[in-house]
Amino acid sequence: MGRSPCCEKAHMNKGAWTKEEDQLLVDYIRKHGEGCWRSLPRAAGLQRCGKSCRLRWMNYLRPDLKRGNFTEEEDELIIKLHSLLGNKWSLIAGRLPGRTDNEIKNYWNTHIKRKLLSRGIDPNSHRLINESVVSPSSLQNDVVETIHLDFSGPVKPEPVREEIGMVNNCESSGTTSEKDYGNEEDWVLNLELSVGPSYRYESTRKVSVVDSAESTRRWGSELFGAHESDAVCLCCRIGLFRNESCRNCRVSDVRTH
DNA sequence: AACCCTTTCAACCGCCGCGCC
């Protein structure tokens, strides 16, 4: 017996949303907040699947979305993050305030891929297209810089380390799961990401950020080589602020908290 | 104006992880 569908297919609208539907959804979420997507359509008077409502809200109706073209800085930031994270669009989106995973994914497929190819760079491996298979020794010789993003609070003993070449093809699962470190209740994520060639970066910094736009600008221009005044807690940087998981964060940005 | 091809991007689909029972 298969899993039941997320919603009844019958009597459900599909395709483009109308203004009236948008309004119903916005009104409902303004009143009741996000969540309970399965029951939301009925409660809001929408003939839509809950998933569809969530998607519409997340990708289009959220008030904090940035509209318009991507800037050159955002382009470069996406490229660098993709070289680190692979097709983890939601993680990448978490680093670009106002941009959605869907938007970035589309932008990657329609613009950035082409841009990289025109530079002679393979968009999947982020290496020169003519470059032969990378040997382990050449990987070792890559200057590997560490991006150390830390939270306040306890730190788990062994930091996760992802190195270029393992990340690019997404064979890496992204992060080592918590179970790999036992069930420590209180350890706080201490993720180290590595990428080469290097960007200058001192690995232990704790600072605050002024606002999300400024954060983006700094990241775009000085990615992984930020000033001491640029570090942000990981939860904010990878986008956890969306689900209020960012409890230890000291950032005072209103939008993200 | 009409047609065709390409590009863009909103929306859908299927799968997965997590939490709950």
Next chain:
DNA sequence: GGGCGCGGCGGTTGAAAGGGT
């Protein structure tokens, strides 16, 4: 431990828009 429901994610699709002839 296993089943189930839900939210979330990434890949894919297809309608609409844009551009060329």
